[in-house]
Amino acid sequence: MNKKWLFHSAGEDLELVEGPDLTAGPDEVVIDVKAVGLCHSDVGVIETPGQFTAYSPIVLGHEIAGVVREVGANVTGVEVGDRIGNGLIAHPIGANTTGAPGTTRDGGYQQQAIVPASEIIKLPDGVSFAEGASATDSVATAYHAVKVEGQVGPGSVVGIVGLGGLGMSAVQIAKLLGARVYGADINEKACARAEELGADGTYASAAELAVHQPEVIFDFAGVGDTTADAIKAVGVGGKVVLIGLSNLTVTLDAHAMILGYKSLLTSLGTGKDEITQVYDLIDQGKIEMTIEEIGFDEIPAGLKRLSAGGVVGRLVATS
Known part of the structure; x- marks a missing residue:
């Protein structure tokens, strides 16, 4: 089963629901989410009428890392058990055709997530899940x-x-x-x-x-x-x-x-190549991330902490 935090509309608390395991389409993989970053833009969506998501209810969370649990029939070069990242890929020239997680499709505030094959970025051994998730936006x-x-x-x-x-x-x-x-x-x-x-x-x-x-x-x-x-x-x-x-x-x-x-x-987002470059910089020790890890159940409270101010660095929910 897959637990997830659903966003319905501005001004409402996120709702915790449980549904069936996710299934990969032919050009997708399903991951077990090991880390998801909490971002001020999600606070804006939750608190500000008119902030855009493609639909609702939707699962927010656009900084994701995890372990592949299922591979679609057309996907190559990826195996069950691989460590991957997937995040805010909103390249300004419009090269991205799958949309950003948490905005145009369900994101990472859930225990499982679907990642299009075109967005898969393998995590270097020296990059933790928390770093790999947060880096897709907060660094890249x-x-x-x-x-x-x-x-x-x-x-x-x-x-x-x-x-x-x-x-x-x-x-x-x-x-x-x-x-x-x-x-x-x-x-x-x-x-x-x-x-x-x-x-x-x-x-x-x-x-x-x-x-x-x-x-x-x-x-x-x-x-x-x-x-x-x-x-x-x-x-x-x-x-x-x-x-x-x-x-x-x-x-x-x-x-x-x-x-x-x-x-x-x-400037909005980044592209897959730049996320890969950022992962390499973190792996080489050239960028140090300031991360506070919290639990999956603490995501709503963490977003309220972000709204109130005072968080140093990035909050990341890990499991």
Whole structure:
């Protein structure tokens, strides 16, 4: 039997239900979910009317890792017992045709999950299930934003707003690429952790980053004010990359943008190749993840903790 947490509509608690074991289609595998990451975007879906899922009820959770329990008839190169990851694959050029788990199909807040063969990524031996699940979004999404959208390189001056799971990863990725990195978060513990991971300095707000005139600021919070402050704080000719999905709308200072030759970009998800690259970096010890493990039954309470703030790094439900 397969236990799962169902999302019905915004403002309602998740419902725990039990159903039959899942069955793999010809081009799918079924995994026993060993770890699933908890993300602020799921909090947004649960709390904010109008946040999009393809249907409801649906199982949320887009950061998944587990062990293959059944292989579809057309699937090759994968065997029962293989350790794999599957997560937020929402490549901006639209290469993904299967949709993202937890958004357009059932995700990982359940004991079993279906993974399309095209999305299977084998976990290196040195990557734990908790790391493999969380990294599909909290590291790989940051990796795409920093390296591809932000074009960060040696000597870049970078601001990171929101030092949660994605922000912590972004700090390390930007440092690996040779940048000077400054973080901003209202959580003092998160700021301290970011400095342990290599940040050159941290501040309580995005506005305070202005002292460094960053070439690019990444907003992983996306609470509205953070984006507006980042536009003002980024240097002349600089850009702000918005990744955070906390607010549906944001009001920007048009004069600051136009007179300062500043631009606003967005970044959503990543692709399979980048997740594979991220797994290799974790396996090599080049990226350190900050993870707190909780139990499957604690998923609703964990999401409420995320909503309240104060979580350092990433919550991951493991079994």
